[in-house]
Amino acid sequence: MSPERRAALVRARAHGLGFEGVGICDLSPTPHAAALTHWIEQGMAGTMRYMARQAARRLEPATIVPGVTRAVVVAKNYYQPDSPPRNGAGRVAKYARGRDYHQSLRVPLDALAAYLRTLGDKETIARAYVDAGPVPERELAQRAGLGWIGKNTMLISPAGGSYFFLAAVLTSLDLAVDPPFEADRCGSCRRCLDACPTVAFPTARVLDSRRCISYLTIEHQGVVEPSLWPAVAPWVFGCDICQAVCPWNEKFARQADDPMPDRHPELEWLDLADLLAMSDDEFTHRYGWTPLERPGADGMRRNARIASSSITDQAS
Ligand code: B12
Ligand code: SF4
Ligand code: SF4
Incomplete structure (x- = not known):
C-alpha cells in the first residue's frame, strides 16, 4: 500500500473516531529551538520544571520514541457558549467543564494508534500522547497543516478557531505528510x-x-x-x-456535534x-x-x- 493511501485511511479513521482535525507531519528537529530555550532561560516556565527536563526531546521529537518518523496530529473541538456570571461564583475555563480530556481522549486516540498498527507489520510502532510527555503539540500541528500559531501562542484553525485540544500518535509507519500551514492570519490584529x-x-x-x-x-x-x-x-x-x-x-467557533x-x-x-x-x-x-x-x-x-x-x- 502506498504512503498516500495509508495516510488517507488514517485520516478517515481519525474523523470516524470523532476528531474534527487531522494532519500528518515528519519529526525533524524544530526550527524554533531558540524560542523554547529563551522561554526557559528567562524563567517563563515558572515552577513547571518538567518543561526544562523535557526540552531536549521537545526540540528533537524523533527522539521521544526510538524508531518513530511521523506524527498523526488530531484536534478535538471543545467549544461551548458561556452562560452569564453568577453572584459569588468563580469561573472555570471552557476546556475544563467536563471529564478530564487526558482521560476522555485516551480511548479514541488509543483506537487510532491500534488502527495504525494494523496498517504496518508486527514491528510497527504507534504510541498515543494526550498532552503527556515532551510532544511539542502546537508546533507539530502547524507542521501538519492544522493551522497557524497566533500571537496568543494558540494553534488557530482557519475553519474553527482555537477552542480544541491537540493530541498525537507518534509512529514508524510510512505515511505521506501534509503541507505545513505557512500563512500568518493574525495580520495587524493584536x-x-x-x-x-x-x-x-x-x-x-x-x-x-x-x-x-x-x-x-x-x-x-x-x-x-x-x-x-x-x-x-x-x-x-x-x-x-x-x-x-x-x-x-x-x-x-462552533459547538461540537458530540459535546465533551x-x-x-x-x-x-x-x-x-x-x-x-x-x-x-x-x-x-x-x-x-x-x-x-x-x-x-x-x-x-x-x-x-x-x-x-x-x-x-x-x-x-
Ligand atoms: C506548558 C503549557 C501551558 C502553559 C504555558 C503556555 C504557553 N503558551 O507556553 C500554561 C499553563 C500557561 C498553559 C495555558 C493554556 N493552555 Co497549555 N499547554 C502547555 C503545554 C504542556 C506545553 C506548551 C509549550 O511547549 N510551551 C512552551 C512555549 C515556548 O511554547 P510555545 O509558546 O507553544 O512556542 C513553541 C511553538 O509555538 C514554536 N514557535 C514559537 N514561535 C513561533 C513562530 C512561528 C511562526 C511558528 C510556526 C512557531 C513558533 O516554538 C516554540 C517552541 O516549540 C501544551 C501541551 C504540549 N505537550 O505541548 C499545552 C497546550 C498548549 N495548552 C493548551 C490549552 C488549551 C491551554 C489553555 C487555553 C487552557 C486554559 N483555558 O486555561 C491556556 C492558554 C494560554 C495560552 N495563551 O497559551 C492546548 C492548546 C491547544 C491549541 N489550540 O493551541 C495544548 C496544546 C494542550 C492540548 N493537548 O490540547 N499551557
Ligand atoms: S495569556 Fe491568555 S490565558 Fe493567560 S491570563 Fe492572559 S488572557 Fe488569560
Ligand atoms: S492577534 Fe488577533 S487574530 Fe491573532 S491570535 Fe490574537 S486575537 Fe487572534
Whole structure:
C-alpha cells in the first residue's frame, strides 16, 4: 500500500473516531529551538520544571520514541457558549467543564494508534500522547497543516478557531505528510495581547507563564503574588480571555456535534463559599474526575480566596 493511501485511511479513521482535525507531519528537529530555550532561560516556565527536563526531546521529537518518523496530529473541538456570571461564583475555563480530556481522549486516540498498527507489520510502532510527555503539540500541528500559531501562542484553525485540544500518535509507519500551514492570519490584529488582564505577553507569540491566570490557577504551586489578585478574579481555573477576543473564534467557533464527554454546565461557575468550606473528600467526590483535580482541593481553595477577595473588594 502506498504512503498516500495509508495516510488517507488514517485520516478517515481519525474523523470516524470523532476528531474534527487531522494532519500528518515528519519529526525533524524544530526550527524554533531558540524560542523554547529563551522561554526557559528567562524563567517563563515558572515552577513547571518538567518543561526544562523535557526540552531536549521537545526540540528533537524523533527522539521521544526510538524508531518513530511521523506524527498523526488530531484536534478535538471543545467549544461551548458561556452562560452569564453568577453572584459569588468563580469561573472555570471552557476546556475544563467536563471529564478530564487526558482521560476522555485516551480511548479514541488509543483506537487510532491500534488502527495504525494494523496498517504496518508486527514491528510497527504507534504510541498515543494526550498532552503527556515532551510532544511539542502546537508546533507539530502547524507542521501538519492544522493551522497557524497566533500571537496568543494558540494553534488557530482557519475553519474553527482555537477552542480544541491537540493530541498525537507518534509512529514508524510510512505515511505521506501534509503541507505545513505557512500563512500568518493574525495580520495587524493584536486584540489578544491588549486584552490579557495580567499583561502576560511580553511580546507577540511569547507568553510569560508567571503572569498567566491559567498557570497561576492550575500549575503554580504556592502563593500567588497579591498584586495580581484583582486581575485573576473571577477565574478560579484557567482563563479563556485571549481566545474569547480572537476574531477567528468570534466568527468560526462552533459547538461540537458530540459535546465533551460528561460535560456539566454547572462546572462553569463555582460557588466560592462552597469551595472554601469543602472538605478534601467532598472535593475529590465532586471534582476528582475533572481537570480541577490538578491543583486539587488546596489549590482550588487558594483560587477561591483570590477570587473572593476581589469580589469583596468590588462590593465595598
Ligand atoms: C506548558 C503549557 C501551558 C502553559 C504555558 C503556555 C504557553 N503558551 O507556553 C500554561 C499553563 C500557561 C498553559 C495555558 C493554556 N493552555 Co497549555 N499547554 C502547555 C503545554 C504542556 C506545553 C506548551 C509549550 O511547549 N510551551 C512552551 C512555549 C515556548 O511554547 P510555545 O509558546 O507553544 O512556542 C513553541 C511553538 O509555538 C514554536 N514557535 C514559537 N514561535 C513561533 C513562530 C512561528 C511562526 C511558528 C510556526 C512557531 C513558533 O516554538 C516554540 C517552541 O516549540 C501544551 C501541551 C504540549 N505537550 O505541548 C499545552 C497546550 C498548549 N495548552 C493548551 C490549552 C488549551 C491551554 C489553555 C487555553 C487552557 C486554559 N483555558 O486555561 C491556556 C492558554 C494560554 C495560552 N495563551 O497559551 C492546548 C492548546 C491547544 C491549541 N489550540 O493551541 C495544548 C496544546 C494542550 C492540548 N493537548 O490540547 N499551557
Ligand atoms: S490565558 Fe488569560 S491570563 Fe493567560 S495569556 Fe491568555 S488572557 Fe492572559
Ligand atoms: S486575537 Fe488577533 S492577534 Fe490574537 S491570535 Fe487572534 S487574530 Fe491573532
